[in-house]
Amino acid sequence: MKVKIHTLFQYLLETTQAEPEAIVGFSLAQSPRLGDFLADLDPDLPLDWNSRDFSGLPELKDHVLRQAGLTGVCAPADVLITAGAAEANYLSIMQLLQTDDEIVIETPGWPQAEVLAKAIGAKVVRVTRRETDGWRLPLDQLAEAVTVRTRMIFLTNPNNPTGDMLDASELAEIVQIADRVGAWLLVDEVYAGLEWDGPRAPSIAGMYARGITTGSVSKALGLQGLRTGWIICPDAGLIRDAVILRENSSEIMNIMGEVIAEIALRPERYDPALGKARTEGLAHLAQINDWIAQQEGLHWISPRAGLIGLAHLPEGFDSEAFARFLLADPYRTFLLPGSAYEQPNHIRLGVGGGLSVNLTEGLTRLAQALADYPRAEGRCCMDPHSTDTACCLSS
Structure with missing residues (x-):
């Protein structure tokens, strides 16, 4: 591959x-400076893994669920901290998609899923957002594109790069489309929280048993350099498979990234x-x-x-x-x-x-x-x- x-x-x-x-x-938003976090950092912090939870700092996972609106809906065990949303997408796609599977993607959209799918040898099926339709995702065409051969649907919400946004009713319809064939539904939510027209959409991990939410602190908080993101999924097998693959890529967490991200995601910040x-x-x-x-x-x-x-x-x-x-x-x-x-x-x-x-x-x-x-x-x-x-x- x-x-x-x-x-x-x-x-x-x-x-x-x-x-x-x-x-x-x-x-991305204006990036904070390291000095903004120094008062909350422990100078005696060991720069090894956190010795508490191999899937990420427990308090950071709590914050991730809170900002996604999933507190009480998903559990901390449903969260895996990753090296940004890019690694979260990578771990999910590489563990779920196999040669000759089909993945349905949107275009224009974030290209990572297509790049990885082609490397795996999976078939890429595109659903086109059109400028003449306000860059809306055509759900009728999505329904036609999803078949019994579909293993995964990959979307971004808000959409990267058009800035369009799927609302709760549209996401519910997409869940029905995915569930009809048992497909995984991965929604990259790195721009969630920055809505100009309407409320934040619900996170897909709270709507569907095979729903995968990915996100990070990179965009809305401007903390791209921390390389800290997450997977949220109620399927324990997917989280475990992602941990196994991460063990063979980035291995353990970025402790400084996690510690600073935890500070940044505290409600008062x-x-x-x-x-x-x-x-x-x-x-x-x-x-x-x-x-x-x-x-x-x-x-x-x-x-x-x-x-x-x-x-x-x-x-x-x-x-x-x-x-x-x-x-x-x-x-x-x-x-x-x-x-x-x-x-x-x-x-x-x-x-x-x-x-x-x-x-x-x-x-x-x-x-x-x-x-x-x-x-x-x-x-x-x-x-x-x-x-x-x-x-x-x-x-």
């Missing part, structure tokens, strides 16, 4: 040394931090909505939740070529091209980063790049790896 690189990660690898001066597309992320995210969302309204040929469906959304480029633009154009002098501004999500006519914009992101400057540079971008028919203009803009300007 060989895991092949995805377009999204390929672009990040190729541009990681660019040193942009502005970012338009920050996908978590609630104000989430409120701050929501206030700053809403302010940036309003700013981007106003800015897009002033741009000729650029439009988007404003995300209903989360910190990112897809904006539709004007005619004649290729997203990756434009993203590289924007990253070069004189703009020096980073954003992720929609080609990372197989949406080559889009760019990903973000409302995260809080006050640490100079969004006004980034949008000013982006507006100038949109105006300057050469939309001639020259081949070099459509080559996403070309740095020769002169030929485009002269063609």
